[in-house]
Amino acid sequence: MRTTLILGLMLFLARTSWADGGAIQFQGDTGPFHVTVFTLPPILSVGSVDVTVLIQDRTKLNPLLDARVTLDLSELATSGPKNEAWSPPACALNTPLSLAGIPARLNHGENRLLYGAVVQVRSSGTWKLKINIQRDSEIESVSTLLKVDPPAPPPLAYWHLFLLPPLGVLGFIMNRTARRRDRV
């Protein structure tokens, strides 16, 4: 029983790591390349988005690991209201100033066949994601549109971390109840 609980806790604590694929946003051919673009989280909202790209040769579908990949993110003009991004205060330091030419690297995440980078989507709406691929003398690019939802209110995004105090209090109450029963 205890082992069950402990092992349960183990997996509960496991965090999501970036760049393990996610939802496919684009798949198609360009020049000699077959390109697949993934994003995580699958349903995009304002804030950090993990973009990963699989580049394969068009004929044999072998993964290509010697390309140079950069991402350009630009917002499409919309008339509706926009929701600005909220990010944890510490992120202010590492937020890139420019959303153009963001390098996507192979050692970015778990899957080493994918080129990846984390991009900061600043507001809700439709964004254009352009992937530039350079391999030897061949330079190609593909573009796709991303629909980005408004962000969740900050405390809601962290709701799971606020569970600890109520769970601790509940555990304490149960512990006391168990002791009292035991004494009776």
Next chain:
Amino acid sequence: MEDPANAVFSSWAIPIGATVAILLAFIVYLRGWIALQFRVPFRFPVWRLLSFAAGLGTIFLAIASPLDAFGGLLLQVHMIQHLLLMMVAPPLILAGAPYLPILSGLPRVFAREVVGPFLIWTPLKRIGHFLFNPLVCWTAFTTSNVLWHVPAFYELALNSPAWHQVEHLCFLLTGLLFWWHIVLPWPGRAAWPRWAMIPYLVLADVQNTGLAAFLTFYDRVLYPTYEHAPRLWGSNPLDDQVLAGTIMWVPGSIIFLVPAAIIAIQYLSHTSKFRFEENVSAQPARTPEAGTAILLRKLGLGPHPPGRLFDLFRVPILGRFLRSKASRRGMQLVMLLLAIAVSLDGFLGPQVSPMNLAGVLPWTHWRGFTVIALLFAGNLFCMVCPFMLVRDFGRHWLPAKWTWPRSLRNKWLPALLLALYFWAYEAFSLWNSPWLTAWIILSYFLAALVIDGFFQGGNFCKYVCPIGQFHFVQSLLSPFEVKVRTPDVCRTCKTFDCIRGRSEQRGCELKLFQPRKKGNMDCTFCMDCVDACPHDNVGLIAVTPGKELWTGAQRSSIGPFASRFDLAVLVFILVFGALANAAGMIAPVAALLDRARFLFGLQRPVIVALFVAVGIFLIPGFIVCTAGFLSRRMGRLQVPLKPFISDFAMTMVPLGFAMWLAHFVFHLFTGSHLPIPVIKRIALDLHLTFLGAPNWGIASWAVPQLLDFEILFLDVGLLVSLYAGWRVAQRYNKSKTRCLLIFTPWSLVYILFFLVAIWIIFQPMDMRGTMMS
């Protein structure tokens, strides 16, 4: 060009939380297994340890290896991952018979006080009985297997990382339930006759085979994700599905049928597991000093003698290092040299905080490392405090014979100095002024020199130093305490050298008499008492962190906390100062101060003085007095308000510490790498070019997860404060209802503090100490 095969096999990712949990589980099991080697070694042979380790290793393999990285692209890989979680890891873990090793491996207090009551609680026992019914276990396992392979649920898991983890957890837990009846880990008893496990396994295989056959022979791709997934090396999604079905079918069936066959053979050959177990339990107790136990003893892993506490001084190398006077002096010298370097750079270097040692080391790194040391060890900073050398110098060359005035033998002066510091920090942006920082360090040295040079004893540390007070209060939550090893030795001691000292070794200058010392309050970890004790009876002992917050005991040189209103005020200043200090750097408070400044035409020092007065004294004072008044009234207590509030003041220390920890760790991480360019700049200033030019845009450890840790610190702080408050309330009235009434107003104060702290850490902040500031 990188080889794709290499890339595939190097696609590992270490999930930090799960890895820590797996390691913790293994450490706890190992600790318990070692202890059991000296009690029931024949029950826990080495293969049980190896099996448990292999089970945990299998989980790690499933969630951290390329299996996880490619599970979303290839169904066959995902199927292997699931098989490991359902059919390989659970039996291996259960074969380790983990119940007793884990229970024995947990800290004794935790096992007895936290886990123990649950193990004998009837409602939980009933739930356990229900869950461990073989029929329920079988149904849970097969249902989980079928349900998660329904396309809607499988797709849900593939498209949501959170649901994916729920799916894996489900597989693992139901796997543990299912395999429990097959492995029957000791001391479990069989609920059904052993022969019944044969149909139990065979029927599970039938279900598994049915599902596998469906996957194998279905002529369309079942899961849309795999249909659209990129085809690596030209793989076909339908072939992938067939292969996944085959993996589920063949290895899956083998895993079910092999144990069924073994049980059948055992049953038929009359050497059932139960007979074996009976024989084992009927064996006379073997000598515990055999086999593995002897080896463990030789490795220094023998059982602890009863009542012996964990003493950091007994740890090889580290213990000797901490005990050695020379090493402490060496560390104090290093800190002194650092303080001199910081002061010199503060006076002579560029007056831009993140480019100056005086702007980086004291405000970002020293504060951050100090709170981390307090959390994991104790008041280590006071141990290596550079002012120690200056104080000793003063004692040697100055008279050092006056007596510290009686009116100052309390915490009022340091409380006032702390309040002044909080005001000055914000009013004059101390963190942003290397010049002022250097002056503060210099003034500190001068004060230490004069006070301990003219007065007897350690008055500077005990009655003046605000930094020392910060460490004293926070170290009440530290896991180690300078403490008597065996109280009986002190009862027969006639020398009292620990406090009086000897000709060649002084005793405790802060007048803490070891046999009556409780907690770390006023203890500088100077180790004078350790060196002075003629019986070598003082150690650095592991204690329950925070226990001193709720015991109303008499303390040497301090008295009961309830009798020390001065100490209570100091604690409140530190606790609410944590909020005010952090609030000073958030945008809404900065805007409010600016608006007030322009509205009333006041200078910044005046506005900040008002802010400190309201934020640290008026509002907290009103809240605390109201809580004390209500608590006393609701509990119908006939105690004076001042000692009552003083008693509860200590219960707020965990929340205050959590806020300081969140605040200082934030600065430490956001400014983590800044000393590198600063050192390069100093080298260039000294015409040393070998380090190269400084890169002021250097990266930092400012990761998004920093906020998660800040919230977790505050969560834990709230829980410990609530527990401490409850324990103090219990001292006033044992009756549950009355105790609850006493506790309620204070619990509301803790929750209010927690909510304000959470609000603060979510606000946009001035990145003090960094180039962005």
